[in-house]
Amino acid sequence: MNSVILSAGIRVLIPLFFLFSLYLLFRGHNAPGGGFVAGLVASTGFALYAINYGAERTRRRFKLKPIFLIALGLLLAVVSGLIPVIAGETYKTGLWLEELEVPIMGKPGTPILFDIGVYLLVGGTVLKIIFSLWEE
Amino acid sequence: MVLALYPAAAFVWLMTQFGSVSGGDVVSSSWDWVPTMGISLSFHLDGLSMLFALLITGIGALVLTYAGTYMKGMPKTDRFFMSLVLFMASMLGLVLSDNIISLFIFWELTSFSSYFLIGYHHEDKESRKSALEALLITAGGGLALLAGLILLGIGGGSMEMSELVQRGDELAESGLFTAAMLLIIIGCFTKSAQFPFHFWLPSAMAAPTPVSAYLHSATMVKAGVYLLARVSPVFNGADGWHALLLIFGGITMVLGSMIAVMQTDLKKILAYTTVSALGLLVMLLGIGTGIAIKAAVIFILAHALYKGCLFLVAGIVDHETGSRNIRKLGRLFKQMPVTGTAAVVACLSMAGIPPLFGFISKEYSYESTIGMVVNSPLTTSAFFITGMLFVAAAGMLSYMVFFGRRNKLKIKPHEAPITMLAGPAVLAVLSILLGVFSGLINPLLDQASQVVFPGNEPLNMKLWHGINTELILSMTTLVAGIAAFAFVYYNPRLMSMIEISDKIKPSYAYKQTMDSLAELAKNVTQKVQNGYLRVYISMMVGTFCVLALIVLQDFGIPNIEVLWSDFRVYDIVIGVLMIVACFYTVVAKSRLLAIAMLGVVGYGVAFVFIIFGAPDLAMTQILIETLTVVLFVLVLWKLPHYLIFDEGFIKFRYFLVSALFGAIMTWIVMLITSYPLDSHLKAWFAESSYPLGMGRNVVNVILVDFRSLDTLGEIVVLGIAAVGIYGLIKFTTENDKEEAI
Numbered sequence: 001m002n003s004v005i006l007s008a009g010i011r012v013l014i015p016l017f018f019l020f021s022l023y024l025l026f027r028g029h030n031a032p033g034g035g036f037v038a039g040l041v042a043s044t045g046f047a048l049y050a051i052n053y054g055a056e057r058t059r060r061r062f063k064l065k066p067i068f069l070i071a072l073g074l075l076l077a078v079v080s081g082l083i084p085v086i087a088g089e090t091y092k093t094g095l096w097l098e099e100l101e102v103p104i105m106g107k108p109g110t111p112i113l114f115d116i117g118v119y120l121l122v123g124g125t126v127l128k129i130i131f132s133l134w135e136e
Numbered sequence: 137m138v139l140a141l142y143p144a145a146a147f148v149w150l151m152t153q154f155g156s157v158s159g160g161d162v163v164s165s166s167w168d169w170v171p172t173m174g175i176s177l178s179f180h181l182d183g184l185s186m187l188f189a190l191l192i193t194g195i196g197a198l199v200l201t202y203a204g205t206y207m208k209g210m211p212k213t214d215r216f217f218m219s220l221v222l223f224m225a226s227m228l229g230l231v232l233s234d235n236i237i238s239l240f241i242f243w244e245l246t247s248f249s250s251y252f253l254i255g256y257h258h259e260d261k262e263s264r265k266s267a268l269e270a271l272l273i274t275a276g277g278g279l280a281l282l283a284g285l286i287l288l289g290i291g292g293g294s295m296e297m298s299e300l301v302q303r304g305d306e307l308a309e310s311g312l313f314t315a316a317m318l319l320i321i322i323g324c325f326t327k328s329a330q331f332p333f334h335f336w337l338p339s340a341m342a343a344p345t346p347v348s349a350y351l352h353s354a355t356m357v358k359a360g361v362y363l364l365a366r367v368s369p370v371f372n373g374a375d376g377w378h379a380l381l382l383i384f385g386g387i388t389m390v391l392g393s394m395i396a397v398m399q400t401d402l403k404k405i406l407a408y409t410t411v412s413a414l415g416l417l418v419m420l421l422g423i424g425t426g427i428a429i430k431a432a433v434i435f436i437l438a439h440a441l442y443k444g445c446l447f448l449v450a451g452i453v454d455h456e457t458g459s460r461n462i463r464k465l466g467r468l469f470k471q472m473p474v475t476g477t478a479a480v481v482a483c484l485s486m487a488g489i490p491p492l493f494g495f496i497s498k499e500y501s502y503e504s505t506i507g508m509v510v511n512s513p514l515t516t517s518a519f520f521i522t523g524m525l526f527v528a529a530a531g532m533l534s535y536m537v538f539f540g541r542r543n544k545l546k547i548k549p550h551e552a553p554i555t556m557l558a559g560p561a562v563l564a565v566l567s568i569l570l571g572v573f574s575g576l577i578n579p580l581l582d583q584a585s586q587v588v589f590p591g592n593e594p595l596n597m598k599l600w601h602g603i604n605t606e607l608i609l610s611m612t613t614l615v616a617g618i619a620a621f622a623f624v625y626y627n628p629r630l631m632s633m634i635e636i637s638d639k640i641k642p643s644y645a646y647k648q649t650m651d652s653l654a655e656l657a658k659n660v661t662q663k664v665q666n667g668y669l670r671v672y673i674s675m676m677v678g679t680f681c682v683l684a685l686i687v688l689q690d691f692g693i694p695n696i697e698v699l700w701s702d703f704r705v706y707d708i709v710i711g712v713l714m715i716v717a718c719f720y721t722v723v724a725k726s727r728l729l730a731i732a733m734l735g736v737v738g739y740g741v742a743f744v745f746i747i748f749g750a751p752d753l754a755m756t757q758i759l760i761e762t763l764t765v766v767l768f769v770l771v772l773w774k775l776p777h778y779l780i781f782d783e784g785f786i787k788f789r790y791f792l793v794s795a796l797f798g799a800i801m802t803w804i805v806m807l808i809t810s811y812p813l814d815s816h817l818k819a820w821f822a823e824s825s826y827p828l829g830m831g832r833n834v835v836n837v838i839l840v841d842f843r844s845l846d847t848l849g850e851i852v853v854l855g856i857a858a859v860g861i862y863g864l865i866k867f868t869t870e871n872d873k874e875e876a877i
Contacts, residue, residue: 010686028836029829029831029832029833029836029840030831030832030833031832031833032751032833033752033755033833034833034835034836034839034840035840036756036839037752037755037756040756040759040760040763041759043763044759044762044763044766047677047763047766048766049175051474051766051769051770058347066858067859070855070858070859071855073851073855074160074851074852074855077659077772077848077851078848080847081844081845091845092873094828094829094830094841103425109784109830111829111830111831111837111840111841111844112840114840114841114844114847114848115836115840117851118840118847118851121851121854121855122851122854124855125854125857125858126763126857128497128858128859128861128862129767129858129861129862130766130767130770132861132862132865132866133770133771133865134769134770
């Protein structure tokens with residue numbers, strides 16, 4: 001597909017999509033947002049790019065490996081639950097660094113790690129589907 | 137192999153307990169697992185467990201050392217050794233478990249790990265088939281066993297085997313006795329390859345030889361015998377117990393040895409003699425007298441020693457010559473003196489020739505049949521036939537391989553390396569040592585027989601009992617056996633002419649069952665999964681409707697007034713918009729219009745979410761709608777021609793399903809709104825979100841913290857879906873390409 005508006009616009013929009021997704025991801029704990037939505041936003045950006053420039057080019061341009069993202073996301077999600085186990089709590093007990101206060105995000109802890117995992121996995125899943133469909 | 141150190145260490149530890157256990161003590165330890173259901177990991181080391189544990193760790197160490205060399209240069213050895221060690225651990229857990237549930241779990245673990253081991257050559261179809269056969273039969277029997285063990289636990293009021301064996305009377309009164317007994321017997325028969333389930337064992341010879349040596353001679357197949365022996369104090373003396381074990385054990389024993397002498401493959405001969413030996417053990421347990429139990433525990437050890445050794449020898453021969461056919465092999469003794477000596481010693485023990493350990497075992501077996509009150513002549517002659525055929529098989533395994541006619545091999549074989557020789561050599565030496573100095577092992581075997589038969593007279597093994605009926609029978613067996621061997625040896629053609637019709641074999645029944653199952657599955661799949669998405673969806677929706685109706689019939693019609701309670705203007709606007717969009721979706725003449733209209737419905741839903749204060753949901757909904765459009769754009773021009781149903785009947789059918797679904801959903805929503813919401817949870821989440829979850833967005837805190845395990849499950853499903861879609865697309869494309877060529 002070749003649309004001048006889309007091809008020109010998406011180049012500018014891609015960083016914005018990506019930044020916005022990160023913003024959504026980290027504010028999610030205190031305001032609307034979160035890993036799932038953020039993953040969708042990020043992948044929508046890349047998807048629009050892919051529609052215009054093709055899957056192969058998108059993959060190379062941004063060094064995307066969807067399956068790797070899915071695996072990494074899953075790993076993070078599982079590990080975030082294991083950290084408390086090492087600390088002597090039951091699986092998936094939330095642990096925070098109480099004294100730290102990060103802007104936008106709030107206190108960093110294991111739940112945000114889990115949310116990042118969700119983010120990566122959702123993004124990876126959507127990209128995987130879109131790339132596969134494109135290459136069909 | 138370094139791995140061999142683990143079982144060796146376990147063996148050494150067990151030996152340190154040898155003294156106390158043979159003195160009648162019990163070593164035990166226990167951890168709670170699911171205490172509310174009486175499930176725990178409790179281990180119990182008594183004479184019987186000790187006997188098996190020593191075999192498992194001792195032979196395990198030898199086999200691992202052996203396999204290290206045997207498997208050198210083969211692919212995927214890491215996987216192989218992992219499965220082997222897993223099996224070893226499960227088997228050890230099985231014989232040490234006191235809790236019946238943990239015993240069952242270890243039992244199933246042995247089935248699984250042996251499935252991997254038998255299917256090691258998974259690129260070979262036969263190998264896969266044998267592995268599946270073994271798994272289905274042993275795991276199927278495992279289900280019967282689980283039911284039996286649970287009944288036993290309920291009837292006896294305990295989950296611990298050590299308590300259950302003392303509560304035979306309580307069990308008999310509970311009325312579950314017979315059912316529990318039958319189910320446990322079925323489980324044990326499948327595992328220990330008793331007729332009519334025996335056929336999986338010879339097929340399992342597709343496994344690499346170290347596996348056969350370990351699983352199919354000394355450990356896995358003995359698990360059934362172990363459990364029968366373990367529950368024997370409960371069932372011994374019950375109606376049917378003796379008859380069942382005697383009949384099936386007897387058939388297995390005689391049949392196994394008869395088929396064994398007709399084989400030409402070394403491993404097949406060993407497999408069928410093992411089947412026969414297992415039958416013999418079951419029979420001895422079925423006789424159930426004090427002397428028979430003694431004979432059984434002695435034979436367990438004797439058989440493990442000589443059969444393990446012979447399997448390892450068969451592996452060496454196969455490894456060095458590339459053949460396992462006894463018609464091709466011959467006169468290997470000169471090239472392989474150590475292997476040959478080990479094989480000859482093991483075969484002498486198998487044939488029951490003094491002063492080897494097998495001789496003592498045979499004496500006791502005869503003593504137990506002669507002492508039987510009923511059916512003594514019948515069982516004695518069954519033992520006689522089997523003993524005779526064992527002698528013949530022993531001759532085939534040693535004489536025909538290492539002496540006899542000149543071999544027809546193309547390559548010149550030579551002796552195996554020391555790591556491979558260690559196993560058979562040690563086992564052969566033990567066969568001699570324990571025969572001559574039977575006092576060494578006497579206390580342990582005595583304890584084992586006390587466990588199986590509480591209050592059994594002390595065991596006192598001796599090589600020389602004086603000239604009595606048993607000795608005369610033994611010697612007659614030997615002479616008859618040698619004659620039988622000579623017959624087999626000089627009439628190879630005659631033996632190969634004997635063919636048994638496939639249709640009377642139990643494996644035929646198994647194959648028929650499996651085939652018809654596959655056929656049934658295929659038919660059902662063709663009906664249900666016919667490839668039309670619209671059929672799938674109407675089926676899903678239809679199923680949901682039926683299920684919902686079943687639940688909903690208890691509720692009745694809700695108050696219709698909830699429909700027009702406090703409307704706002706934009707509610708109506710959005711509602712009308714969505715209804716119109718739905719209408720156009722249905723009547724649209726092109727796919728693009730239909731998709732666009734569906735998008736309108738989706739965005740309408742998002743607006744509803746916003747109005748009712750669910751920004752997270754609305755955001756997700758909008759993004760999903762957007763992505764759906766993107767995806768459709770990608771596939772739109774690849775989809776088949778847009779289908780418009782003209783036939784009234786089909787239209788009506790889909791309309792009916794949709795209308796029903798819509799009506800039911802409306803009904804449900806009305807029902808929900810007419811009940812006051814239980815705000816208890818809602819309030820709790822709202823209150824604890826910040827103090828416990830450190831977040832102000834309640835939805836997100838629930839997702840990633842309070843209920844994060846659910847989320848984890850969901851994202852796993854999502855990941856699997858991605859891989860599934862990838863596979864679906866990739867493989868259909870590849871198929872298309874192939875068809876195009």
